[in-house]
Amino acid sequence: MKILPDRASSYAAEVDSVFWLILLFVSIGFVITLAVLLYAIFSKRERAKYFTGSNWREYRWVAFGMIGIALADFIILGYELKVWHKTQWLPEETHYKVGVLARQWNFEYYYPGPDGQLWTNDDIIVRPPQDTLVLPLNKKVMVELRSADVIHALFIPAFRFKYDCIPGRTIQRWFEPTKEGIYMVSCAELCGVLHSRMRSTVKVVPESAFQAFLQQKRMEPLATK
Amino acid sequence: MNKPSLGVLGVSLLIFTEVMFFAGLISAYWVARLEAGEWPPLGQPRLPIASTAINTAVLLLSAFTMYKAQKQRKRSYLAITAILGTAFLVLQGREWVRLIAFGLRAQGSLYGAFFYTIVGAHGVHVLAAVIALCYYLWKFPKSLQPLALFWYFVVFLWPILYIIVYIL
Amino acid sequence: MHKEQQSFIRKYIFSTDHKVIGFQYTIVGLFMALVGGYLAYVFRYNLAFPGESIPFFGDALDPKTYNGFVTYHGAIMFFWVAMPILLAGFGNLLIPLMVGTDDMAFPTVNMLSFWIFFLSTVVLLISLFLPSGPFDGGWTIYPPLSADGYHVKPSFPASIATGGTLFLLALALEFTSMIMGGINFIVTTIAKRTQGMTLFRLPIFVWFQNIAALIFMVSVGPVVAGAVMLLLDRTVGTGFFDPARGGDPILWQHLFWFFGHPEVYVILLPALGIIGEIIPTFSRKPLFGYRMMIYLVLVAAFLSVIVWAHHQFVAGIDPRMGTFFSVGTILISVPFAGVILSLIATMFQGKIRFTTAMCFATGMVAAFLVGGLTGIFLGSDVFDIYAHDTYFVVAHFHYTVFPIAILASLAGIYYWFPKFTGKQLNETLGKIHFWLTFIFFNLFAFPLFFLGLAGQHRRIANYEVFDYLAQEPFTTLRVIATIGVIGIWIAQFVFLWNLIKTLRSKEVAERNPWNATTLEWAADSPPPHGNWQTPPVVYRWAYEYSPENQTKDFIPQYVQE
Numbered sequence: 001m002k003i004l005p006d007r008a009s010s011y012a013a014e015v016d017s018v019f020w021l022i023l024l025f026v027s028i029g030f031v032i033t034l035a036v037l038l039y040a041i042f043s044k045r046e047r048a049k050y051f052t053g054s055n056w057r058e059y060r061w062v063a064f065g066m067i068g069i070a071l072a073d074f075i076i077l078g079y080e081l082k083v084w085h086k087t088q089w090l091p092e093e094t095h096y097k098v099g100v101l102a103r104q105w106n107f108e109y110y111y112p113g114p115d116g117q118l119w120t121n122d123d124i125i126v127r128p129p130q131d132t133l134v135l136p137l138n139k140k141v142m143v144e145l146r147s148a149d150v151i152h153a154l155f156i157p158a159f160r161f162k163y164d165c166i167p168g169r170t171i172q173r174w175f176e177p178t179k180e181g182i183y184m185v186s187c188a189e190l191c192g193v194l195h196s197r198m199r200s201t202v203k204v205v206p207e208s209a210f211q212a213f214l215q216q217k218r219m220e221p222l223a224t225k
Numbered sequence: 226m227n228k229p230s231l232g233v234l235g236v237s238l239l240i241f242t243e244v245m246f247f248a249g250l251i252s253a254y255w256v257a258r259l260e261a262g263e264w265p266p267l268g269q270p271r272l273p274i275a276s277t278a279i280n281t282a283v284l285l286l287s288a289f290t291m292y293k294a295q296k297q298r299k300r301s302y303l304a305i306t307a308i309l310g311t312a313f314l315v316l317q318g319r320e321w322v323r324l325i326a327f328g329l330r331a332q333g334s335l336y337g338a339f340f341y342t343i344v345g346a347h348g349v350h351v352l353a354a355v356i357a358l359c360y361y362l363w364k365f366p367k368s369l370q371p372l373a374l375f376w377y378f379v380v381f382l383w384p385i386l387y388i389i390v391y392i393l
Numbered sequence: 394m395h396k397e398q399q400s401f402i403r404k405y406i407f408s409t410d411h412k413v414i415g416f417q418y419t420i421v422g423l424f425m426a427l428v429g430g431y432l433a434y435v436f437r438y439n440l441a442f443p444g445e446s447i448p449f450f451g452d453a454l455d456p457k458t459y460n461g462f463v464t465y466h467g468a469i470m471f472f473w474v475a476m477p478i479l480l481a482g483f484g485n486l487l488i489p490l491m492v493g494t495d496d497m498a499f500p501t502v503n504m505l506s507f508w509i510f511f512l513s514t515v516v517l518l519i520s521l522f523l524p525s526g527p528f529d530g531g532w533t534i535y536p537p538l539s540a541d542g543y544h545v546k547p548s549f550p551a552s553i554a555t556g557g558t559l560f561l562l563a564l565a566l567e568f569t570s571m572i573m574g575g576i577n578f579i580v581t582t583i584a585k586r587t588q589g590m591t592l593f594r595l596p597i598f599v600w601f602q603n604i605a606a607l608i609f610m611v612s613v614g615p616v617v618a619g620a621v622m623l624l625l626d627r628t629v630g631t632g633f634f635d636p637a638r639g640g641d642p643i644l645w646q647h648l649f650w651f652f653g654h655p656e657v658y659v660i661l662l663p664a665l666g667i668i669g670e671i672i673p674t675f676s677r678k679p680l681f682g683y684r685m686m687i688y689l690v691l692v693a694a695f696l697s698v699i700v701w702a703h704h705q706f707v708a709g710i711d712p713r714m715g716t717f718f719s720v721g722t723i724l725i726s727v728p729f730a731g732v733i734l735s736l737i738a739t740m741f742q743g744k745i746r747f748t749t750a751m752c753f754a755t756g757m758v759a760a761f762l763v764g765g766l767t768g769i770f771l772g773s774d775v776f777d778i779y780a781h782d783t784y785f786v787v788a789h790f791h792y793t794v795f796p797i798a799i800l801a802s803l804a805g806i807y808y809w810f811p812k813f814t815g816k817q818l819n820e821t822l823g824k825i826h827f828w829l830t831f832i833f834f835n836l837f838a839f840p841l842f843f844l845g846l847a848g849q850h851r852r853i854a855n856y857e858v859f860d861y862l863a864q865e866p867f868t869t870l871r872v873i874a875t876i877g878v879i880g881i882w883i884a885q886f887v888f889l890w891n892l893i894k895t896l897r898s899k900e901v902a903e904r905n906p907w908n909a910t911t912l913e914w915a916a917d918s919p920p921p922h923g924n925w926q927t928p929p930v931v932y933r934w935a936y937e938y939s940p941e942n943q944t945k946d947f948i949p950q951y952v953q954e
Binding site for chain 1: 457459531537538640643676679682708712716719723733734741743759769770775776778779781783851852854936938
């Protein structure tokens with residue numbers, strides 16, 4: 001059994017490394033504290049020893065514990081804030097743009113049309129019954145999240161990516177798919193009766209296949225008309 | 226030992242909680258206003274700054290009469306305070322009626338919604354304070370201090386709201 | 394005859410006696426714990442065996458009812474179980490006794506606060522049984538979902554009788570009641586202490602209750618403002634949280650979490666206070682680092698009101714804000730590490746006696762340790778992006794809130810039961826109760842960590858459409874968690890049996906069965922209205938256990954040496 005699911009984005013490994021780093025420190029803290037607790041329980045005697053912890057000599061052991069956890073905190077923060085910076089700020093150059101419009105209870109995906117802009121009339125739209133977000137392999141993709149009704153959240157576990165889709169505002173984040181395949185997408189914010197069934201998929205394909213997909217989608221409306 | 230009076234302590238804590246309540250409302254108002262850009266929004270009636278200034282004066286006067294009532298322990302001053310408080314409420318109500326006639330609705334825009342909510346929340350507090358005043362007028366207990374404290378809170382909160390909502 | 398009837402009502406129903414009010418709060422809280430626990434059983438069963446009919450309930454849950462039950466489970470356990478039992482129940486029972494006075498500062502306000510709370514409970518239960526269905530927008534009540542009640546928006550007077558409106562109304566009433574209670578606690582502690590009871594002679598329980606009340610009063614105002622705005626949105630149709638009219642749904646999240654995070658400390662501190670009384674008594678040792686503990690908790694209380702937005706990392710907040718809130722959140726681990734280590738140090742080289750109360754107290758510390766440490770994962774903004782709204786969060790807060798609301802409450806009930814009923818609960822049954830509760834709790838909550846790490850998101854009635862989560866081992870883990878919940882239920886029947894057995898027995902408990910030092914043990918069991926014949930006088934701090942050069946192993950606060 002895998003603890004964390006497959007990784008399929010450029011920063012997924014770093015997000016996981018934050019988890020393992022914290023797990024390391026937390027496990028050490030937990031084992032030590034539990035050992036101290038057991039030791040305290042088994043250190044019992046016929047008559048209790050009177051001390052109140054009101055001077056440094058007695059209190060220092062607790063103080064060392066606090067200093068220890070503070071140090072661990074700073075190491076964790078020092079590392080994780082670097083990853084935070086990388087995941088949150090948009091990279092200087094993104095190759096593609098994708099729009100996500102969530103509504104009760106599905107996701108619609110928007111690719112910029114000929115004008116290169118999102119949320120305009122010429123956008124290429126994937127909407128139900130199609131529900132697959134097709135993405136190019138090894139390209140940085142900027143994602144814009146919006147909602148048409150209530151708050152949803154686009155959750156792609158394999159990308160370690162989850163942001164709310166909020167009505168009235170647009171959230172911009174990015175990812176870079178690094179592994180071909182089909183991945184689960186779910187809505188991670190309670191959004192009404194059918195929240196339980198709100199799902200979608202991501203399909204990562206080589207860039208050429210992605211281009212072909214866009215080309216085909218562009219033709220589609222003509223074919224239906 | 227000089228222990229503080231229970232009533233004063235209790236009312237102080239109540240006021241503290243109320244301050245946090247109004248702080249929440251005002252910060253919500255401020256956030257909405259900054260996000261909106263144009264404020265008041267186009268096509269919305271302006272608030273009556275001048276006539277509300279008279280209301281403000283009426284309420285501030287009531288703080289003075291309350292102070293007198295406390296100092297001289299006279300029922301008459303307490304009664305005047307109650308009348309001034311009621312007058313404030315009536316004047317505010319009259320303004321609301323006029324504003325509704327001018328088309329300022331709570332449903333239409335945030336401007337109206339915040340105006341009625343903030344001013345209304347204060348109005349409810351004045352009403353509660355007037356009712357407490359009437360109770361004190363009837364019982365006339367030894368110490369008017371807890372009531373006076375709450376009254377000052379309600380009175381001196383108003384100019385702050387007036388400046389934030391009407392003038393700025 | 395008629396006269397006695399009157400006095401019964403004054404004595405047990407509309408009483409101003411702090412002990413009766415404390416009992417009333419606790420009994421309503423325990424009753425609501427049954428309701429909340431029942432809801433948990435129903436939806437846990439549904440998760441383990443999706444689509445199957447549920448014993449003691451009926452058909453499998455439809456998604457709407459499922460959402461409703463999850464919503465009410467959360468709200469009930471927080472606001473109608475933890476708050477009334479830990480804060481209002483124990484606070485009312487103990488604060489006047491511990492500071493050595495006859496009653497609360499404002500007995501009538503106290504009575505009123507209970508009846509407002511009772512009204513809020515009634516309103517909440519009505520909203521659960523409305524024909525239009527219970528409120529199902531999550532206990533965090535996020536608009537716009539909570540603002541318009543799913544497209545169906547009845548107009549003004551009818552809009553009051555919807556689940557969501559009554560739910561908000563019940564919350565507002567509950568907050569009002571707790572504000573009144575909190576004012577009473579603080580004023581009683583400041584102004585009604587008995588002779589000799591200085592601030593630093595107060596038992597840690599009183600300190601923590603007061604700090605909890607203070608945090609509550611700092612943080613509750615904004616959420617009440619938010620609740621008023623949301624109620625107006627729902628009833629008269631304002632647009633505070635409606636983006637179409639310039640409103641902002643994120644505003645609610647700020648107002649709610651400014652309260653919601655400190656709220657955890659509001660219930661945590663009374664729990665730690667209970668533990669802080671029990672551990673010294675059964676270790677026969679002074680509380681370790683008493684003053685330092687108070688200072689640390691004040692620091693944590695301050696931090697708790699400035700870290701709220703760690704619930705909003707995924708809501709697209711400015712990344713710089715994310716940094717600030719992440720640092721603040723993770724640093725909260727430092728003062729609480731100090732408190733937990735001090736509690737452990739109190740046991741060190743003590744003469745430990747594992748009574749049921751002590752078992753629950755130690756179990757609380759151990760379980761809370763897991764909850765506290767896993768908080769560091771979620772405080773880290775990077776990992777929170779992944780873990781937010783997954784079962785990792787669910788596991789984390791059950792490892793904090795269950796020890797607080799259940800283990801600490803039960804510890805307190807076993808410890809103070811002889812004082813307030815005059816009878817002592819059976820220890821053998823008590824220990825069975827403890828071990829069953831503790832083991833089944835871990836069986837329930839621990840698998841949830843793995844489910845969360847696998848990416849299982851919250852508030853889903855049925856995982857069948859999520860192929861990855863619908864396979865092994867996740868289905869088995871969900872079954873294990875459900876067995877845990879059923880086990881916790883079975884354990885509570887042991888407790889119920891113990892309660893009935895004890896209350897029916899004729900044995901009378903001693904005045905101070907645990908040889909404790911604090912003032913409440915000086916009163917009769919149960920203490921009469923007014924508590925004391927002559928007010929006690931305090932000569933020392935609250936933890937004079939096993940003093941050196943003495944034969945006795947404790948000197949109570951009220952004994953002159």
